[in-house]
Amino acid sequence: MQVASRQKGRGATKNPESRFSALQTATFDDGWASELEELPALRTTVEAERGRSIISRNRSPDIPFEQSINPYRGCEHGCVYCFARPSHSYLDLSPGLDFETRLFQKENAVELLEEELRQPGYRCRPIVLGINTDAYQPVEREFRLTRRLLELLAEYRHPVSLLTKGVTILRDLDILADLARDNLVSVSVSITTLDNDLKRTLEPRTASPAARLRILSELRGIGIRPGVMVAPVIPAINDHEIEAILRASAEAGATRAGYVVLxxxxxxxxxxxxxxxxxxxxxxxxxxxxxxxxxxxRDYDPSWGRRQTGSGHLAQLIAGRFRVARKRHGLDRDDTPPLDTGKFTRPARTGDQGSLF
Incomplete structure (x- = not known):
């Protein structure tokens, strides 16, 4: 269903059908617009769903992780540029406003994760939490799925990585500090802009730029050497901020930096x-x-090696600016060792073989 007028506090300006929909609609002015009251604000709804598995495996050579978990489908942050929006089409929902208002929480995520971790053939490799949709989006305050997953991973001493723009992560500093003591956690904060006005339209329900810099400082304070991800870099919208974002992030405690173009x-x-x-x-x-x-x-090239950074003269210019700024602010000298997979253990559970002896 199309929505003709912009909804305050939402990122997408319309709600087109998914690419798989057999029904297509078109908007037109029937003359009644001036007679109707303004549409009510869209409310966020969250449905529970039960999955059969929880860990997604990655085989893409240009993505630096093998395993990921997404506790939620859809994301209330409402970032208009989010590459995950088209995934809502698989639910026969719109990648527009549906993506940021019709959410799903994987209610059996913790149980599924424990089942996988206890499989005899499971090989411990770092798990990335929330790489598709943010694990610390606003609904995490109520459902606490991310926290419960972290609690389980901490119990198993399993390494985990996080990338977020949500201030709710600060509620979990106790677990993150515990994991950090054994080199079991890596955290990066996504900072797209330092301009509050741009943030309000580009990513309306995310934490403010100042709050994200505070996240970096708080993480550094508990022994985590955090990274900053400048993503996405959008030409003529926020690309002029690359140097300022890296400078502010380094001052706040970031130790490394990366970027992705739109x-x-x-x-x-x-x-x-x-x-x-x-x-x-x-x-x-x-x-x-x-x-x-x-x-x-083209509007987009999905080819491995080009979809993250682009190609050509403009891509080279962005890469060069980023490389110089990263070096200037000491964000290219991170010597943090890889996360430790050797501490992984399976705690005893009632019913385990041998528990009767």
């Missing part, structure tokens, strides 16, 4: 175009022209 798979390219037309009509075409320069004249 990715526009499937329906996301149209959602982003509509966002540009709504908020930056004066430069919308220019921005998309620069994006196409990153991807060989």
């Amino acid at each position: 990715r526009l798979p499937h329906e996301l390219k149209d959602l982003f175009r509509d966002w540009l037309a709504t908020h930056y009509p004066d430069r919308a075409e220019h921005v998309m022209s620069l994006v196409r320069q990153l991807y060989g004249g």
Whole structure:
């Protein structure tokens, strides 16, 4: 279903059908708009779902992890650029406003994880929490799925990595500190902009830039050497902030840095175009022209090795600026060792073989 007017506090400006939908609709002015009251604010709904497995395995050579867990489907943060939006189409829901208002929580996630960890053939490798949708989005305050998963991983002394822009992570500093003592946790904070006005439209329900810098400081204070991820870099929107973000992050306690350029798979390219037309009509075409320069004249290139950083002269310019700024602020000298997989253990449980002796 299309929504004609922008919803306050939401990132997407419309709610198009998924690419798999057999029903297609089109908006038109029937003359009644002036007679109707403004649409009520969209409320977030969260449905419980029960999965059959919880750990996703990655085989993509340009992604530096093998295992991940996503406690939630959809994300209330509402980042208009989120590459995960098209995944809502598999639920026959829109990657637009549905993605940020119709959420799903995996209610048996902890039980499924323990089942997998107790399999005799399970090989311990770091698990990334919330790589598709943020594990610390606002609904985590109520459901605490991420915390319960961390508690289980801590009990098993299993290494875990986190990438977030959610301030709710500060509620879990006790568990993170415990994991940090055994080199079992890595955390990076995503910082897209230092401009509060841009943040409100680009990623409306995320933590403020100042709060994200505070997360870096708090993590450093409990013994974690955090990273900063400048993502996504959007030409003519936030690319001019690369140096400022790295400087502020280093001052706040970050020890390493990475970046990803804007990715526009499937329906996301149209959602982003509509966002540009709504908020930056004066430069919308220019921005998309620069994006196409990153991807060989297309809106997006999903090829491994190019989808994260783009290619061509503009991509090289961004990479060069990032490399110089990272070196200037000491974010290229991180000597943190890899997470420790040798401490993994399976605690005794009632019913285990041998528990009767």
